Amino acid sequence: MGNFTFSEGGNWSPEGLALIFLIVYVLIGRIAKYYAFESNAHIFRTRPVVQVVVMGDIGRSPRMQYHALSLVDAGCQVDFIGYNETSPIARVLTNRMIKIRPLRQAWSVPEGKPKILYLLWAPFKALFVALQLLWIMGGVTQYPDFIFMQNPPSIPTLAIAQFKVVQFAKWYEQKFGHKAYAHLTVTDKMKAELTSWGVKGKLITFRDRPPTHFSRLTIERQHELLTRLKLEDVIRSQSLNADEFIGTMPAQSTLITQKEDGTVRYREDRIQLIVSSTSWTEDEDFQILLDAILQYETNALDQPTSLYPRLLFVITGKGPLKSYYEEKISKLSLKRTRIITAWLEAVDYPLFLGTADLGVSLHKSTSGMDLPMKVVDMYGSGLPVCAVSFDCLDELVHHGVNGMVFKNSSELADEFEELFVKNSSKLQELAKNVQDEYRNQSWENQWKEHLPQLFVD
Numbered sequence: 001m002g003n004f005t006f007s008e009g010g011n012w013s014p015e016g017l018a019l020i021f022l023i024v025y026v027l028i029g030r031i032a033k034y035y036a037f038e039s040n041a042h043i044f045r046t047r048p049v050v051q052v053v054v055m056g057d058i059g060r061s062p063r064m065q066y067h068a069l070s071l072v073d074a075g076c077q078v079d080f081i082g083y084n085e086t087s088p089i090a091r092v093l094t095n096r097m098i099k100i101r102p103l104r105q106a107w108s109v110p111e112g113k114p115k116i117l118y119l120l121w122a123p124f125k126a127l128f129v130a131l132q133l134l135w136i137m138g139g140v141t142q143y144p145d146f147i148f149m150q151n152p153p154s155i156p157t158l159a160i161a162q163f164k165v166v167q168f169a170k171w172y173e174q175k176f177g178h179k180a181y182a183h184l185t186v187t188d189k190m191k192a193e194l195t196s197w198g199v200k201g202k203l204i205t206f207r208d209r210p211p212t213h214f215s216r217l218t219i220e221r222q223h224e225l226l227t228r229l230k231l232e233d234v235i236r237s238q239s240l241n242a243d244e245f246i247g248t249m250p251a252q253s254t255l256i257t258q259k260e261d262g263t264v265r266y267r268e269d270r271i272q273l274i275v276s277s278t279s280w281t282e283d284e285d286f287q288i289l290l291d292a293i294l295q296y297e298t299n300a301l302d303q304p305t306s307l308y309p310r311l312l313f314v315i316t317g318k319g320p321l322k323s324y325y326e327e328k329i330s331k332l333s334l335k336r337t338r339i340i341t342a343w344l345e346a347v348d349y350p351l352f353l354g355t356a357d358l359g360v361s362l363h364k365s366t367s368g369m370d371l372p373m374k375v376v377d378m379y380g381s382g383l384p385v386c387a388v389s390f391d392c393l394d395e396l397v398h399h400g401v402n403g404m405v406f407k408n409s410s411e412l413a414d415e416f417e418e419l420f421v422k423n424s425s426k427l428q429e430l431a432k433n434v435q436d437e438y439r440n441q442s443w444e445n446q447w448k449e450h451l452p453q454l455f456v457d
Helices: 014-038 062-073 115-140 165-177 188-197 219-229 231-238 242-246 287-300 322-330 349-353 373-380 409-422 424-437 443-450
Strands: 049-057 077-083 098-103 146-149 182-185 202-205 257-260 263-266 272-277 311-316 337-342 358-361 385-388 403-406
Touching: 049 062, 049 115, 062 077, 062 098, 062 373, 062 443, 077 115, 098 115, 182 188, 188 202, 219 231, 219 257, 219 263, 219 349, 231 242, 231 311, 231 337, 272 349, 272 373, 287 311, 287 322, 287 337, 287 409, 311 349, 322 337, 349 373, 358 373, 373 385, 385 409, 403 409, 403 424, 409 424
Parallel strands: 049 077, 049 146, 077 098, 182 202, 272 311, 272 358, 311 337, 358 385, 385 403
Antiparallel strands: 257 263
8 A cells, every 4th residue: 555556467557657658758748859959059049048937927017027038028938937927918928938837826824813823834835736736837938048036035935934934034045046148127225235245146136117108198188097097087986075076077177187179188176196106004094094084174174265276186006905995095084184095007007197197106025135117117207206205215315406315204294295285396307317217218228238149149
């Protein structure tokens, strides 16, 4: 019992034959693949092969999607490995030089169970993912010329980080990343950290830049987008006394634009649009924004309505804490402001950024060495940003130049007051500075300037 035999009484057992077939299949397949695609001759390989590995949802990893597309533009073929839960952007899905190799999520311990179960199960989740990586990277895909890996996370899972795994993860990264061919960092601070580790290989600061499809919309395109999105209907469905906030809607008008005699112009009583993209996790303290909005409401009490403009906060994204905050929002008594949550399609998100008046970022870097891509996307759309402060944010957001930095809800409320009430020309100045700074600062231009030589001779 329990032994796996190749024969029974001199005859081959079905299990034995199946095992032999599997062994021969794997060996022949690997040998054939080597001579066809992996030998120095590269008989059939016309492009360098790069495995792009992200230990997360591919669709929610814009930075890695942009790298995959840039690698293809540089003449490479890409195997994109990661979780395929959210649909990637259309350019990734339709590119014939990018093959998505999906990972399967391991079974998770149901919520509400004792924490010890999470700790005990975490190593098995890591093993499950590791085995998939071994099979996909070593048995399914072509042998790669390069492996392009997002780090962190460097271990298949860090679910037991609270159980002293952080130090192990640091050792793991130092040990196995030490001799990598090249290291790309998104900040100078991260580059300095890796330099202190004494890593080998090329060390390049490659700053995030917006893709070319992020841009400021003309007023005509803004009108078309807002007419299609019908935000006023979303406001009515998500808040009380919505018509009081929206006001009179003239014919062929949106919340901010109006079309007359074929000409589109901004409404004099336009509602200011503020957008914030969030993953609805504990990494982003959404309460800061709620408290700042309530402070704006308090300041507006007994003031002329013309002094305090109406502010519409559009919160995009999905995540575990979304329903929790939606319930809190529904209980707020608001007059000069409204908060709506919306899921914008990938094609509409950059268009909406190019229409809004201000962006808000609540992202805090866990490491203090990376920067939020959502701010980069906003800048690409000509949108100034109010961003919560953390170490190295000053490498991206320059207070009073291309945005504002705040530490708490009181400071954020003061910034709303300054930009929309006391000094509206400041908002226009910030927007102009952003547009001037990022006019030629696209992801594609920077990639072509710095990285092709790493992968293609």
